[in-house]
Amino acid sequence: MPHSFPFLSTEQKKELSDIAQKIVAPGKGILAADESTGSVAKRFQSINAENTEENRRLYRQLLFTADRVEPCIGGVIFFHETLYQKTDDGKLFPQLIKERNMVVGIKVDKGVVPLAGTNGETTTQGLDGLYERCAQYKKDGADFAKWRCVLKITDTTPSELAIKENANVLARYASICQMHGIVPIVEPEILPDGDHDLKRCQYVTEKVLSAVYKALSDHHVYLEGTLLKPNMVTPGHSCSQKYSNQEIAMATVTALRRTVPPAVPGITFLSGGQSEEEASINLNAMNQCPLHRPWAITFSYGRALQASALKAWGGKPENGKACQEEFIKRALNNSKACQGKYVSSGDKGAAGGESLYVANHAY
């Protein structure tokens, strides 16, 4: 305990810190395009497109070749399959992303598994062989990774076990990534399922994040070379009470201020079940919150960047341009929002105002 056994050299620390800073540079956030095959199935089903490898390639290609997004997107999270797919003219996707000055990331967890003896709680697997996988991913162009843990709020959850176990596995994953020059994005998602109010979500978020950062400290993780991908603090989906964006922003920023050390360079929110517009407005409100925020506050959005684009595409090649336009629009909006400069025009886009909430989301 009292001796330090440093495993990261100064150069390794600098590399990690530089990567993290690049991802959350002012005006930039992350495109989470790492939907697993199973998750893509759900997305494609809603637009009546077939879930083939080729369709997945075509769809991601549309996102990755969209122009005008360089100032908005600092990083893209890939699913394993996508990391090895190519554009129509034979260029590997990671290479395309890098050439456009965006950082390539890779989802490395292997999904949630049940925690026996709990009320339906989970942990996340994927640590086996992670060390070797990271070495390979780094060679293949990835400079950051993502791992998602899931917690839910009920009368009896999250339990102490769920909090400790998920915090621990996130810290193990982070520790392994850093040894290979990969910045770990740590995602402890607390689902919005339930009828709990804003205060309850804030309380649980504070407890979860406190445990996460204790675990990161115990595992000797270099915080300057990490990013946090938390839920915003929101009421549960069936909560009868309505809250303003400012209340959500205040609750969220307060929870973060009580738990996230300033050494963490950036907080890249997940959008959860929020609509595209809601996700942008809330992010904007956070960046206008009067409380002092020593970390960058930006986005790591999947559905909230893609819902309209997906709808506009509908699986048809002739809709490619329309699809890209929708994506670009959300990217630009979120770029403004993460600087506190977003003014909602009320334009909802093809899917802008629809709730993207999927019950008990576990992709």
Added chain:
Amino acid sequence: MTHQFPALSSGQKQELQEIALRIVTPGKGILAADESVGSMAKRLNQIGVENTEENRRQYRQILFRADDRINSCIGGVIFFHETLYQHADDGTPFVKIIKDRGITVGIKVDKGVVPLAGTNGESTTQGLDGLSERCVQYKKDGANFAKWRCVFKISETTPSKLSIEENANVLARYSSICQQHGIVPIVEPEILSDGDHDLRRCQYVTEKVLAALYKAMSDHHVYLEGTLLKPNMATPGHSCPTKYSAEEVAMATVTALRRTVPPAVTGVTFLSGGQSEEEASVHLNAINNCSLVKPWALSFSYGRALQISALKTWRGHKENESAATEQFIKRAEVNGLACQGKYTGGGDSESDQIFVANHAY
């Protein structure tokens, strides 16, 4: 775990946060005048003065009679229990003198260190028994903040996991109780500078200790905005052969804090440990000039580093009282500048090492 049973109302939270903010108003720090009777023995011994209650009263009076110049650099004074009930020569209670200057009154509430059996000379701190009732009384008697000191030391085998967890826990319990009574807890997890360890080692241990502390604070539902932290700076051990610049000390200290102290904590008021008066000011200044983002106030809570020159000038002689007060005011003003990063001088003040081995007051 999942349900909140709020410990404090909004009104109580607001009161606590306002007290904390007032203490660390920009340009202000804390005079730690809470030396126990045993510690005062050492101080007075060094200047050949007998350790009587009257002498202790006279000495604190020298500090408290300082003129308005300290109003802009002292945000709080920590009292020892005995002093809280003493008066100036003209019968004015010390507490009233301090409050009337707009300075917040604090009280040391711990009852000293006790050994942790089975460890390599490590300790925890006692004082929780009846603390709730004592807080009620102290609040009535004018105190708005409290202080509790835990001690760690760096050696081949320490601090141990037990020591870190036990001390973090007791600090969190103390904090929780104080807040119930409108008293802002200053949390002091001091890592002694005894030893030959280098700067890196001290930084590492400081990070581990502070991480454990804030986990315990979270577990005990302490309202961070209504607390202050009184840590050691990250420094090399006293017998460390390597010398470091003030900037290196500042960078190591600020880095350690950035990795562990949530932004919600209103302020960090450093202890001076064994540093000389000048060293303590120069380091505090460098800390405030560190280029890393620092979301909390970074100020001082100095005992020895505000008082050594005053003590030496006084030497127990009435005719030296004014001069002694001047020495204190000077250090207060210097630190008022240092906590804003505006101290430019090297001074003619006391620069002797004030290090006392295995300091356990």
